[in-house]
Amino acid sequence: MVRTTICLADLPEGHTATIRDIDVDSPTAQRLLDLGFIPGTKIRAIKKAPMGDPTTFEIRGYQMGLRRSESELIDIEIKPNEKQ
């Protein structure tokens, strides 16, 4: 099985992935964890803003916009069966 690990900021629009890890050293991490950005959770990039940043993501049934500086903290893996 081919698994690719990238950071959430690089997830293309419309694609779904699974959160693998969060950089807990960052002060923002605790907040992201509390919001449900935890390993094993499915996340979908919905769309980028007209000027390229921020991006809205769908997670746990709600939508949250994150700037690149936040979404870079999150490592994801795209499993082959969830490409779209």
Add this chain to the structure above:
Amino acid sequence: MKNNKIFLIGNPNSGKTSLFNAITGERLHVGNWPGVTVQKIEGVIRSPEKCTVLTDLPGTYSLSPATPEEKVVLESIDEASKGKILNVVDISNFERNLLLTTQLVELGLKPILSLNCYDLFTKNGGSINLQRFAALTQLNAYPTVARTGTGVNALIDCLISEEKEPSICKNPSSLDFSEKWKTVLIKCAKSFNIDWAEASPLKKHEILSKFISTSDNNLSEELIKIRNDFAQEISEESKRTIKPTNLACELAMDRYSRIEKLLAATATVPEKNLPKWQEKLDSLLTHRIMGLPMFLALMIFIFWTTFSLGEPPMGWIESGIDFLANFAESKLSEGLLSDLIINGIIHGVGGVLVFVPNILILFFWIALLEDSGYMSRAAFMMDRLMKAIGLQGRAFIPMIMGLGCNVPAIMATRIIDSKFQRFLTILLIPLVSCAARLPVLVLLCGTFFPNNPSLWMFLLFSVNIAVILLLGHFSNVIFKAVENSPFLLEMPPYRLPTFKSVLDTLKEKAWHFIEKAGTVILAGTIIIWVLSSFPRDIPLSFDYENEKTLIMSVNDETERQKALESLDSKRELEYMENRYMAKLGKAIHPIMEPLGFTWRETVSLIPGFLAKESVVSTLTVLYLPFSSDLGEAMTKSGITPLSAFVFMLFTLLYIPCLATFGVMWRESGSLKFTVSSLFIYFIIAYLASFIALKVGELMQTADGIALENILIVICSIIAAWYLINITISSISGKMCNSCSACSGCPSKTENCKGGCHK
């Protein structure tokens, strides 16, 4: 009557404020929490037997505080545990909203749940077995729809019921820690010599955050050992390697698994809170190409309605005030008292009321945008642009409104949720040139540069924009290290705004403005009045009354009128020169001298604080000895176009008007912030004017304004900008704060706390 306290706690956007309005019959007061400038709203629930006070705590996603607002919530927990806690849970976003509930339960609290937005939940296909839910969580839960008031009565009955609801859990709730975590936390508390079961909620939170902290620094050896053992224990159990520094992540996973288990047992939760048609609407409204033009068109419409539909009522208020002033004048005998009433109080009150139409119209639109959910989409689209001046997307609307009038614009900063961002926006708005400053500039530019006034106006505005960019940029770089709240922008579902909620907002805003800012504006008006009408007895250089009778004997009607007019203005000038205002102006004149200002210009800046228009009228009087035409007079008195330009630049930037000052003070809740902002504006205006003067002088010595000189100036400004940037980033170790992916960074250094250079 007994007095009880209830604390309202919940996620941002969970409908907390609507529920607050639906529950409370009256608002007690809006104030600040001690020490921080975060709004505190209290209301009363009236019932025959007693009077219950409901305190609305700021919205928070969790109890681990990231912003000053959220710190307030955490610090209120101990007090709240003595009374009742009402936890608003947006059931249409169930899992995430239950995290806060879980945290409350973990700390031994027993909140009453309001499952809000219940209509949306059922409409999306959700259902819940309330009895099971209550039995498993050991919490009272009431489905409510705060916007329409459905279910609120049952909730109120529970809130005011006499039966002493134990705030401390008796039976284990399914949301509480599992045995494994509880055991380790009891051990952990023991290492601090604290009994976990007896500890206050705040103390428990403290122990818990120590236990899950991401580094071993500042921890006792005993605690480090407990952490290591526990990490090993759960590693073995889950067959993954878990580092003791990663316990925060484990706890979050544990919490969400508890929530998921609970929901699986009690409810069917819709897959997403945004129905399909809303997603379609979203992709249209935030479309890559179409989104921005649509938003801008909407902004232009809002701007136009706010400031042109606001004009007629403003005119009515003005004529009403004039009528009142005339009425008072006719009834009162001329004297100090009537002068105070007419010029001080009546015009002061008028100066307050005149802003109300603008505020009402603007907030009508803002309430619609906010309630409908479009505001978050607008912020989403504008965020990248506003980031350039260190602000976030929500700051766009207040900044643009500043072009019309700074007063409603500063009030509109309420839509910004982060305190730091709000203060920065409040700081920048007064630098946005409002509509009232335009006539002053038009008049001055027309006077001094009759050939091409628009070019000079354009230059003035360019300098203005540059100043805003610079100030925003620097404040952000300087304060970034202090404030590091994450940027999170939730996209709420679209909703139809209700008439009642819009009306509530309008009522609150108008009243808040009149009550809070109005008093400051009125007081300021009276102070300026005192400065400009005392001392009363001014020795005149010659007998005007005598002169008047002499003139009266002249036969020619037009000549007599003319002579009388010139005599009157002469007398006015003499009065003005001797009043405190002129004395104050002369006293501070040495400070202004390096800018090439005469004392007359310095004096005119003082009433300019009341309203910028007064600068021109004061100048006209002061320059009477030279000519009755201001432009001619100033040229005659030896003022060059250059010093006139510098004066205009200074007028544009130096200090916001009194009303803006009042609103800044009241909206920020901090006099220190407001006064230091005034100093900042003054210093900026001074520096900008000084630079303009020196640059202008340089260009004048080089035979008029040559193109290459302008180019040199522009290049040096860019170079200076670049240099300052480099200096600041080297001092503050920039790229450390906002940078992510820290742990994996190869160039991570000691002196950048937890950050890296990327």
